[in-house]
Amino acid sequence: RKEVEQDPGPFNVPEGATVAFNCTYSNSASQSFFWYRQDCRKEPKLLMSVYSSGNEDGRFTAQLNRASQYISLLIRDSKLSDSATYLCVVNGGGSSNTGKLIFGQGTTLQVKP
Amino acid sequence: NAGVTQTPKFQVLKTGQSMTLQCAQDMNHEYMSWYRQDPGMGLRLIHYSVGAGITDQGEVPNGYNVSRSTTEDFPLRLLSAAPSQTSVYFCASSLTRSGGYTFGSGTRLTVV
Numbered sequence: 058r059k060e061v062e063q064d065p066g067p068f069n070v071p072e073g074a075t076v077a078f079n080c081t082y083s084n085s086a087s088q089s090f091f092w093y094r095q096d097c098r099k100e101p102k103l104l105m106s107v108y109s110s111g112n113e114d115g116r117f118t119a120q121l122n123r124a125s126q127y128i129s130l131l132i133r134d135s136k137l138s139d140s141a142t143y144l145c146v147v148n149g150g151g152s153s154n155t156g157k158l159i160f161g162q163g164t165t166l167q168v169k170p
Numbered sequence: 171n172a173g174v175t176q177t178p179k180f181q182v183l184k185t186g187q188s189m190t191l192q193c194a195q196d197m198n199h200e201y202m203s204w205y206r207q208d209p210g211m212g213l214r215l216i217h218y219s220v221g222a223g224i225t226d227q228g229e230v231p232n233g234y235n236v237s238r239s240t241t242e243d244f245p246l247r248l249l250s251a252a253p254s255q256t257s258v259y260f261c262a263s264s265l266t267r268s269g270g271y272t273f274g275s276g277t278r279l280t281v282v
Contacts, residue, residue: 089268100260100273101213148268156201156220156267157228162212
């Protein structure tokens with residue numbers, strides 16, 4: 058089983074739609090969680106950190122459920138510019154936590170006009 | 171403030187050649203990592219460092235060496251290039267152990 062699992066998609070949605078991505082992680086000792094965005098042939102860029110209380114940044118809302126070990130990302134009012142791959146990322150965690158990030162394979166979003 | 175700088179951006183090697191991928195950051199980050207990204211595989215950790223003089227292996231370390239003599243630099247050495255090392259390599263750094271990482275723009279390596 059992969060440490061971080063995501064549905065690769067692609068998710069094809071019209072402009073203005075709301076879309077949600079989920080991801081699950083296997084290490085219950087993981088301590089920090091992130092969503093990254095990666096455009097084609099570019100480096101990953103930090104979109105937002107994810108907290109247990111949930112957090113929002115404009116049209117983006119992230120949620121963490123530690124009991125079920127899953128993370129979600131909600132995008133409201135999708136824009137063409139949201140088309141990208143979204144990476145679920147977990148800090149390795151554990152007693153020897155050294156800041157190693159574990160990446161999911163990514164979920165591809167294509168927003169259509 | 172340049173962030174994380176990787177050089178070269180593109181490289182073609184012949185099987186058996188060695189080379190060093192350079193990574194430098196000017197943010198005084200302690201934590202640095204090297205990843206490779208292959209289609210369908212996501213980003214996989216090669217080596218990482220928690221500070222100058224301290225390095226350790228990640229998920230796929232075979233065929234690669236690293237050193238961390240300064241806080242700023244974290245070069246990745248390919249000892250004897252193989253076609254299986256054809257990939258996109260990303261260097262990343264973070265100020266804290268649990269923080270998000272900033273990535274360099276990547277090195278696209280082809281081994282023929």
